[in-house]
Amino acid sequence: MMHLVLPFRFEWLWSDALVWLLVASVIGFAIYTNARPHLRAPWARVSRSASGLAAATVLALFVIVGLLDSVHYREALPSQDGKAAYATELRSVLDRLLQPLRASREKTYSAPLATHLYAKETVQLPDGGEVRVFPRLRHGGAHLVDPQQDWARDVAVKAFRGLAIALLVWFVAAIGVCAAESRRATAGIESVWRDVWAGRTAVPWRAVLAALGLLCVLIGPVTALAPHYHVLGTDKVGQDVLYQALKSIRTGLVIGTLATLVMLPFALVLGVMAGYFKGRIDDLIQYLYTTLSSIPGVLLIAAAVLMMQVYIENHPELFPSTEIRADVRLIALCVILGVTSWTGLCRLLRGEALKLREMEYIQAAHAFGVSHWRIMMRHIVPNVMHIVMIALVMDFSGLVLAEAVLSYVGVGVDPSMISFGTMINSARLEMAREPMVWWSLAAAFVFMLTLVLAANLFADAVRDAFDPRLIMAGRHS
Amino acid sequence: MTAPLLRVSGLTARIHGGVAPVLPVDGVSFDIAAGQTFALVGESGCGKSMTALSIMRLLPEAGEIAGGVVELDGENLLALSEARMREVRGRRVAMIFQEPGLSLNPVMTVGAQIAEAVRRHTGLAGAAVDARVLQLLEAVHMPDARRRMAEYPFQMSGGMKQRVMIAIALACDPALLIADEPTTALDVTVQAQVLELLRELQRSRGMAMLLITHDLGVVAQMAQQVAVMYAGEIIESAPVEAFFAGPAHPYSRKLFESLPDRVGRGHALAAIRGTVPALTRPFKGCRFAERCDRALAHCPDTIPDWGVVRDGHRAKCHLYADGAAGSAHSAACAAGPQDAVAPSLHTDHPALLEVADLKIHFPIHRGLLRRVAGQVRAVDGVSFGIAAGRTLGLVGESGCGKTTVGKGLLRLVQPTGGRVLFDGADLLTLDRSALRRRRRHAQIIFQDPYASLNPRVRIGDALEEGMLALGVGDSAARRQAQIAALLGEVGLSPEVRDRYPHEFSGGQRQRIAIARALSVEPQLIICDEPTSALDVSVQAQILNLLQRLQRDKGLAYLFISHNMSVIEYMADEVAVMYLGRIVERGTVDEVLRTPKHPYTRALLSAVPVADPSAARPVIQLAGDLPSPVHPPHGCHFHPRCGAALPQCRLEFPDEQAFSASHAARCHLYR
Structure with a gap:
């Protein structure tokens, strides 16, 4: 009997499942919104904000990297007896794409684009003597015969080639945008091209293309250099820092989105209930969130994460591999971050519901004998959604930063999981070295800054589009 | 006749923003004599408040005065520097607003707020200020004035707050008081007090007043001269007796015919069809033409000029163009309401x-x-x-x-x-x-x-909500038919059920609310x-x-x-x-x-x-x-x-x- 041996087997981690569930619900929400003009209107306003769209372009790149890193599989091992056997190690699609970076391990630190290690080693000479030199890297610049002479030229040529390809890609994308726009506006592609660059289109494509251009200029040379050099250097154990930074994106995104999702039901249900029912229910919910927000968040999180760690260690049979263990810990962190951060939004929603419950359309619904549940779902929740939307995008960046801080303190994600926090934590010691190893920290800093800045700019655009007071002020002036 | 205190001519204001600039005030001209009360009447959105704000040069940020002259005692206010204009505001022209609660600072005592105005515009200092504040509060008949000086706005009722506002306005004896709907937010008995106060102050101080209101009853009590505004321009101007004896412009007449107390029970009230035109496009004819029952053939495409109805009574209407005046004029309000409503039968019901x-x-x-x-x-x-x-x-x-x-x-x-x-x-x-x-x-x-x-929530869903909750109409199709019938009954087309409330005017929304109540x-x-x-x-x-x-x-x-x-x-x-x-x-x-x-x-x-x-x-x-x-x-x-x-x-x-x-x-x- 023949067994069909697939070259890989998909494996869904819990966080993967949640991420893709989230993607599916975002798509569902988009379809739902698109069919309703009053829901579509604020998003149309977002799409008219130049900074918002530029930020969204950058964010989209991060999200794509994060999603590629959220499809995991096990590779098939060569087997003798025809039975399927798979590697114990989990890999993601991103790992596959970054295979050259992943596989090219050095011995220890090396500077960005270096050809030699950062630390001297004792090398045995063929004649039996020993010298201490900076040895050549195993992978970085290994193709160069004489690094001293060829390095600068090789790097420049490769970077330039990458840049040229990137610009070509960017140009094709720009033409594509104009073609799509010209089909929509039924105008000649040339006139659309001019409109786009003069900033006359309704959607500020100029900002999108400019952001895209900037990204291409950065990514092109890096992509061209990455197979041959360690563009951002290597860390203590010789792992490529660029690879670590890219892997950290998923951790940041998962924390930012899943923790918000955990927080949302608490805030929405409790906030709306407190405002709508008033009286004892309100008192109870208020006591709950006042108490919770008086406990230092770090304390709660540390306690919960340590408990989770102990549980995982005591039940190894439930968590067969290190990846699964790290993943469970990540989800536990999301949950605990969510549970401790719902109070702010809850308070806002309670206030809004208190105001809305006196609105006359809700009184009219009472006069029809409409049930409490239906009134809350139909009349209150849709009318607080703008606050929820604003809070979601604003909290996201806060949570990404919180992860970094918690991991640095040591109560964040599993140490084996690559994240901005763990990168910074390990870089802490490197900063104290002489000569200093700066690239690990710099890479984490730049990536996190870009992600959080893009998220904040996008959040600003969303807030401007959803906040009724700002819209009213705009209309009256 | 002496020169008027305030002369406004060709005043035009423009508000930027949105698709096209709006002209809320478009070529408004009027004179106010010293000691006179001039009433500017009109429905909401006709530009009467904007006219007042233009005179004070207090338009919102996106607004600008696009043309015209505002002369106070022969001095063009529009040409003054902002610093000079601040001297005019408060000292020579004062203003009071509709909502006294919003015009007072909630964290300052009313005495301090009046004192601020006194200090700003007079050279007084020290105890003299307090004396002046007390004097002003007594002038506006504030009961227990000395104690009230130390109170905060939240401790006062609406009527008392409006008295404080008037006291601030009076702080340095302005020659002109602009009162923008001064009693609209107040109850009738309090309104009567405030109106009486304004009348008395005006008489004793010889102050001119520009009274902005939508209430013809207030006009009749207060004003000597009336101007009616519609869609950004003044369409009729008359001494108050002549105006109430026989309003000339078809719009003014409609306003009178829609007053419940003028028409009487059992008669249908006059309703003006359509809505006020958008003020973004230039007009090539009469602004009221499309809603007017008496529109002539050339009304929609010829801008009417001022026609004289009688001495001092003028209307911007083709009906009063030279020679046509006599035939068009009739005792306006006597013009009977169209369809009389049968009085309800007076029988004893359980x-x-x-x-x-x-x-x-x-x-x-x-x-x-x-x-x-x-x-x-x-x-x-x-x-x-x-x-x-x-x-x-x-x-x-x-x-x-x-x-x-x-x-x-x-x-x-x-x-x-x-x-x-x-x-x-x-x-x-x-x-x-x-x-x-x-x-x-x-x-x-x-x-x-x-x-x-x-x-x-869409209109159709809002109407269906009650039917669903109370089990009226057993199938979706039947409910939809019922909703269509209801909308027809309140004078809306059934197509509106797929639209959202923001697309409707206040009156239309109230019709929808009535339809919703009727749905069960x-x-x-x-x-x-x-x-x-x-x-x-x-x-x-x-x-x-x-x-x-x-x-x-x-x-x-x-x-x-x-x-x-x-x-x-x-x-x-x-x-x-x-x-x-x-x-x-x-x-x-x-x-x-x-x-x-x-x-x-x-x-x-x-x-x-x-x-x-x-x-x-x-x-x-x-x-x-x-x-x-x-x-x-x-x-x-x-x-x-x-x-x-x-x-x-x-x-x-x-x-x-x-x-x-x-x-x-x-x-x-x-």
């Missing part, structure tokens, strides 16, 4: 709703343990009945508990005691499910058309100030609609309003509420023609009538409505009553009947 001793108290919680420290007696023993197909008008000033009665009947607020018999069942003792079955028989319409529809086929509708937020011409449409629905469907209305003329027009019986109790009730003729209770009399006399020749003494009520937390002992009204007897202080009077239907609670009639 009561549909019987309310006995309804009490609604709200507990006041104090302290850490939230113990009940007192009761707000919003409604304190109210009894009345409504027969099927009849209308009971519930009148009273704000805070008297009339809205709470309406909500209490439907148990939107939980009554504390009493009985509400509807169709033989006591609504107050029913459990939730039994009450729900009864809910379809009584519905409610609210005051604010913008708050009464959920902005996120009620027998009784509680109308809670349904037209208070609307302009008179739109109010006329809604009142006509309510009258027609009552005739067609035999609905009973509990019509809650503070507006006497609307009550007079709508109601069969009237009940007057004061501080949670009904003080007088009877048929509409009995209560309004032969009022017995001193409060009813004062209320009626305070209503401004759109007729300057109607010289009636206004019975001034002292002070404000007392707090329902600590109502006065005895008769609630005695502290403000001119005819109070010693025993009024001791006990609340019993009901004294004057006829089978007419009764009042007053010791005067024992």
Whole structure:
């Protein structure tokens, strides 16, 4: 009997499942919104904000990297007896794409684009003597015969080639945008091209293309250099820092989105209930969130994460591999971050519901004998959604930063999981070295800054589009 | 004739933003003589407030004055530097606004706020300022002025805050006072006090006044000269007597015909079709042409010039172009309303709703343990009945508990005691499910058309909500057919069901709210100030609609309003509420023609009538409505009553009947 041996087997981690569930619900929400003009209107306003769209372009790149890193599989091992056997190690699609970076391990630190290690080693000479030199890297610049002479030229040529390809890609994308726009506006592609660059289109494509251009200029040379050099250097154990930074994106995104999702039901249900029912229910919910927000968040999180760690260690049979263990810990962190951060939004929603419950359309619904549940779902929740939307995008960046801080303190994600926090934590010691190893920290800093800045700019655009007071002020002036 | 104090000519203001700039004021010209009161009348959005703000150069940021001249004593205000203009504001021209609560700083004592104005515009300092502040507060008849100086705005009622605003405006004897709807937010009795104060101050100080209002009754009482604004321009200008004797412009006439008290019961009110045109495009004809019943062939494409109706009475209308004046003019208001409504039959019906001793108290919680420290007696023993197909008008000033009665009947607020018999069942003792079955028989319409529809729910879904909740219409198709029929009944096309509330005007929203109430086929509708937020011409449409629905469907209305003329027009019986109790009730003729209770009399006399020749003494009520937390002992009204007897202080009077239907609670009639 023949067994069909697939070259890989998909494996869904819990966080993967949640991420893709989230993607599916975002798509569902988009379809739902698109069919309703009053829901579509604020998003149309977002799409008219130049900074918002530029930020969204950058964010989209991060999200794509994060999603590629959220499809995991096990590779098939060569087997003798025809039975399927798979590697114990989990890999993601991103790992596959970054295979050259992943596989090219050095011995220890090396500077960005270096050809030699950062630390001297004792090398045995063929004649039996020993010298201490900076040895050549195993992978970085290994193709160069004489690094001293060829390095600068090789790097420049490769970077330039990458840049040229990137610009070509960017140009094709720009033409594509104009073609799509010209089909929509039924105008000649040339006139659309001019409109786009003069900033006359309704959607500020100029900002999108400019952001895209900037990204291409950065990514092109890096992509061209990455197979041959360690563009951002290597860390203590010789792992490529660029690879670590890219892997950290998923951790940041998962924390930012899943923790918000955990927080949302608490805030929405409790906030709306407190405002709508008033009286004892309100008192109870208020006591709950006042108490919770008086406990230092770090304390709660540390306690919960340590408990989770102990549980995982005591039940190894439930968590067969290190990846699964790290993943469970990540989800536990999301949950605990969510549970401790719902109070702010809850308070806002309670206030809004208190105001809305006196609105006359809700009184009219009472006069029809409409049930409490239906009134809350139909009349209150849709009318607080703008606050929820604003809070979601604003909290996201806060949570990404919180992860970094918690991991640095040591109560964040599993140490084996690559994240901005763990990168910074390990870089802490490197900063104290002489000569200093700066690239690990710099890479984490730049990536996190870009992600959080893009998220904040996008959040600003969303807030401007959803906040009724700002819209009213705009209309009256 | 001497030069006018204020001369405005060709004033044009432009507001940027949106698709195209808006011209809310477009070529407005008028003169105000020293010591004269000039009234600018018009419905909301016609540009009257913008005119005032343009004169003061206080337009919003996106606005600019695009042209024209504003001369104060021969000096062009539009050419002054901003620093010089600040000298003019407050010192020579002062302004008071509609909402006194929003114009005062809540964290400063009123004395300090007046003192600020005094210091800014006069050279006074030290104790002289305090003396001047006290003098100003006394000039505006602030009771207990010395103590009030140290109080904060939240400690004062609306009427007192408006007095403070007037005192600030008077701080340095301005030559011109611009009053932008100064009494719109106040109750009639307080309005009467403030108007009387303004009249007196104007007489004693020889101050000119630009009065901006939508209320023709206020104009008749206050003004010497009137100008009517429509869509950004003045369309008629006349001395007040000539204007009220015979308004010339078709729009002004329509305004008069839509006043319920001018038309009288049983007649349909005039309604102006269509809406005010957008002020973004240039006009090539008369701005009112498309809504005008008397439009001539050339009205839509020829801009009318000023035509003289009579001496000093001018109208911007082709009907008054040279020579046409005589034929077009007629006693305008006598022009009969189009379709007379048959007066409802006066027969004795069994009561549909019987309310006995309804009490609604709200507990006041104090302290850490939230113990009940007192009761707000919003409604304190109210009894009345409504027969099927009849209308009971519930009148009273704000805070008297009339809205709470309406909500209490439907148990939107939980009554504390009493009985509400509807169709033989006591609504107050029913459990939730039994009450729900009864809910379809009584519905409610609210005051604010913008708050009464959920902005996120389509019109069709809003109408269907009640039907679904109460099981009206057994299939979706049948419900949809019913919704289409309902929308037709309230004068909207069935297509609107797929649209959202923001696409509709206030009047249309109120129609939708009426359709929603009708969707469950009620027998009784509680109308809670349904037209208070609307302009008179739109109010006329809604009142006509309510009258027609009552005739067609035999609905009973509990019509809650503070507006006497609307009550007079709508109601069969009237009940007057004061501080949670009904003080007088009877048929509409009995209560309004032969009022017995001193409060009813004062209320009626305070209503401004759109007729300057109607010289009636206004019975001034002292002070404000007392707090329902600590109502006065005895008769609630005695502290403000001119005819109070010693025993009024001791006990609340019993009901004294004057006829089978007419009764009042007053010791005067024992």
